[in-house]
Amino acid sequence: MGRWEPDARGRLLQAALELFAEHGFDRTTVAEITARAGLTKRTFFRHFADKRDVLFAGSGHLHEVTVRAVAEAPDSVRPIAAVAEGLKAATAIFLDREGSRVRQAVIAANPELQERELVKLASLSAAIADALRERGVPDRTASLAAEAGIAALKVAFACWLAAPGERDDAPDLPRLVLDTLDELGAVAAGA
Amino acid sequence: MGRWEPDARGRLLQAALELFAEHGFDRTTVAEITARAGLTKRTFFRHFADKRDVLFAGSGHLHEVTVRAVAEAPDSVRPIAAVAEGLKAATAIFLDREGSRVRQAVIAANPELQERELVKLASLSAAIADALRERGVPDRTASLAAEAGIAALKVAFACWLAAPGERDDAPDLPRLVLDTLDELGAVAAGA
Structure with missing residues (x-):
C-alpha cells in the first residue's frame, strides 16, 4: 500500500x-x-x-450541515420550518441504507454505543436550539422546535431503515423527515 | 443505630x-x-x-407510574392525551425542586451521568410508545406521541427548575408539562 x-x-x-x-x-x-x-x-x-x-465518524459533519441550514433558512419562515431545512440538509447525506442498517444494528446491540448515539442526538438538538436562538427565536420555542425536529428525525430514520425496497425504490429520507415532522405536529396538537 | x-x-x-x-x-x-x-x-x-x-433511584417508580397512567387513560382520548395523562402522573411525584436542582447540576457536570439520564429518558419514551401500541395506536403515531411527550417533559422540567419562586409559589410541574405539550403541538404544526 x-x-x-x-x-x-x-x-x-x-x-x-x-x-x-x-x-x-x-x-x-x-x-x-x-x-x-x-x-x-x-x-x-x-x-x-x-x-x-x-460508527460516529460522520457526526461532526452532520452537525455542521444541520446548523448551517437552520441558520441560512429565510428570515420569514417559522422556527419549525428552519428546523425542517436543517434536517433536510442533514438527511440528504444519508444514501447508503444498507450501511446505515448495519450501523444501527451494531449500535442497538451495544449499550455503550447506544449511549453515545443518544448523546450525539442530544447535542444535535442543543446545537439546533442555539442556531434558532441566534435567529431571535425565544428560548423555550427554540428548545421545543429543536426537540420536535430530533423526535421526527429519530422516527423517520427508523422508518427509512425498516421500509422495504432496494436502492432505487427506497423512500426518500429527507421527504420522509418532512412528512414525519408534519405528522408530529398533527399528533402533538391533539392533546 | x-x-x-x-x-x-x-x-x-x-x-x-x-x-x-x-x-x-x-x-x-x-x-x-x-x-x-x-x-x-x-x-x-x-x-x-x-x-x-x-441519583436514579426513582426511575423504576417513575416508569411504572407513567406507563400505568397511559394505559388507564379513557379509551376515547387521542394518543397524545393519553401521553399527557402519563406525564401528569409522573411529574406529580416531583415536589422537591431544591433537591431536583442539585440532582440536575450534578448530572450536568458529569458526562457519564448525562448518558445515563439520556438512556433513562429514551427507555421511558420506548415504554410510553409500547403502552400506546397496547391501546391500539398505530406504530408510528405511538412513537411520535411518545417522543413528543418526552420532548415536552424535558423542556418543562428545565423551566420548572429555572423558574424563580420558593416552595409555595413555585410553578406547578404537571400543569407546566401540559402547557408545554400544547406549545409543542403549536410549534411543530407550524412547519
Missing part, C-alpha cells in the same frame, strides 16, 4: 461495517479492519480514534 | 444530595453519605447499588 490511498476513509468505513455485521462489533479488531481494507493501521488512526469512532 | 430506621432511604437520599452539592459527586464517598445520614454502609447498600444509583 503506497502513500496514495484513494478514499482510504471510505474503504475503512466499508470494511469496518462489513466486519461488524459478520462478527459483531466487540469481536472485530482494528487489525482486521485494516487488513480487509488493504490499508495500514497508521492510515486507520489518521482517520479514526478507535473502532468505535468509525 | 438500631434496626429501626424510619425513612432510611429518604435520609440517605437527602444526605447524598447535600454532599454532592457541597463537594461534588466525584469527591463524595458512600462512607460520607452514611455518616451524614447517621446510618450504616450496610443500610446504604440495602437501598442503593452505589452512589450513582442514588
